[in-house]
Amino acid sequence: MNFRAVIAVMLLAVGMLGGCSLPRGGPIASEIVGNSTQDDIAIERVTRTSARDIQKWPASGWHGHYHWFARQSGPGNRIIRPGDLVTLTIWDNQDNSLLLGPEQRSAPLRPEEVTLEGSVFVPYVDNIQVNGLTPQEARRVIQDRLTPIAPSAQVQIEVRSGRRNSADLVSGVRTPGSYPLPDRNVSLLSLIAQAGGVDESVENPLIRLVRGDQSYEIPMDSLYKDPAKNVILRGGDQVIVDEEERFFLAVGSTQKEEQVFFHKEHISAMEALAILGGLVDTRANPQGILILREYPESAVRADRTGPPMRHMVFVFDITNADGVYGAKNFQIQPSDIVIASESAVKPAQAVIALAGSLFAINNLFD
Known part of the structure; x- marks a missing residue:
């Protein structure tokens, strides 16, 4: 390869860079936040302080927390019920x-x-x-x-205990059916164990307990970790083991681009990046982690008690402590889109490295 060929390749590479035609795995941050001319999209740079304020805004995509029973100190006394x-x-x-x-x-x-x-x-x-x-x-x-x-x-x-004192395991366990409650101290986990445990086909199991005209729900992971949430069952209770339906989407310069289901009640922005395997070192811009979220119209507020616009773009800079703590305190909401933007510098570095390699090859043949 002669010197003119090397120059030609370099010019072609620079032209590709200038035209943004190099292959990329995601957008550059400025492409999303730099041209925010739409009047229905707001940009919010997240810090420790703003993360605390944002958490007070109305929830997006769900009601904001699981509805479960108040904490219990342990099994209650045996109570006589109709049918005993x-x-x-x-x-x-x-x-x-x-x-x-x-x-x-x-x-x-x-x-x-x-x-x-x-x-x-x-x-x-x-x-x-x-x-x-x-x-x-x-x-x-x-x-x-x-x-x-x-x-x-x-x-x-x-x-x-009589025939009226039983609980129904409806689905999501190995042996669904109606199970008697012999001594009033049968806990939710005990009932699930009697049914052979959660079926292996259920990913990220969510427990729903129907009692009368009320419905309660909790992730199985939370039930394992907090014994006080392992409630005592009553006759007529119905238990449904289902899959967690909440998810967020991940694209860009993370190790994985996929739909991610929640495995617990709350996931922070930093945890989300960890779940995705972290950033791709050769491509990602740690100053441009973006989370896109759409709020209901009823949540929009002009006084900072809610989002200023329905469509929000939250920007994180995790190259400094303030941004890292902001990401740690920022909670992902269902249907959020997490984007690890591409670095605008690293493609240029790749071109320079390519040119250097071509010079080295040329010297070998001179």
Whole structure:
């Protein structure tokens, strides 16, 4: 290769650079934020201070947090519910006891099912409300009602969970079905374990618990990490194990360009970059990490209590501590687009390196 050929290649490369025709994996930051002439798009450079303010803005793409139960200190007391079977044993040491026969000191009564109204029938006393009571509380109530007719009698009570006290595992586990709650201390994780655990085909499992007319949800990962969220089940609960539907998109100069599903409730901008394998050293511009987000019209505010425009472009410079902490405190929202922009300098460096290589090759043949 002669000197003229080398010059020709260099000129061609420089021409390609000037025309921005070099192959690229993503946009240059200035191409997105430098020509922001649209009147419905706002640019926001994220710092530690602004990240805190932005987190107070209305959520985008979902309601902002999972709806779950208040923290529990642990399993509660056993509670009697309709459908339970209550067996009473009456003890009395009086020879002429109204409740016992001659020579008897105790008499077990036949099991009584707690009615839909929450009561059980006790001979000589009639129906007694026991719904919502612990067995100990129910025993005291029955004892008090028996005292006027049998002052020396004592009551022993046994409670077994009835057919109405079961929870349904609807989907997402290896063995769906209806499972009894034998002792009122069956936790959500215990129920899932009885069903063989979460099915392997479910990625990023999300737990939904339907109780009455209320629905609650929590990522399985959060349930594992916080024992206080492992709630005690009630009869009639329905549990659905589903896949997390929230996601964000990643393009540009990261190691991976893909649709990323949330594996936990909150993911920061820095965590998002880590999930994507970090930046591509030879291409990425660490001063131009961009997150594009679209807010609902109702969220737009002119007083900084919400986004100034529906369409926002958040810009991060992670070459300084303020930008890094800003990215750490900035929470990704569902449907965000994360763009690691291309460096405008590194393509030029590639051309210079190419030219240097051509000179070296030329010298070999001179």
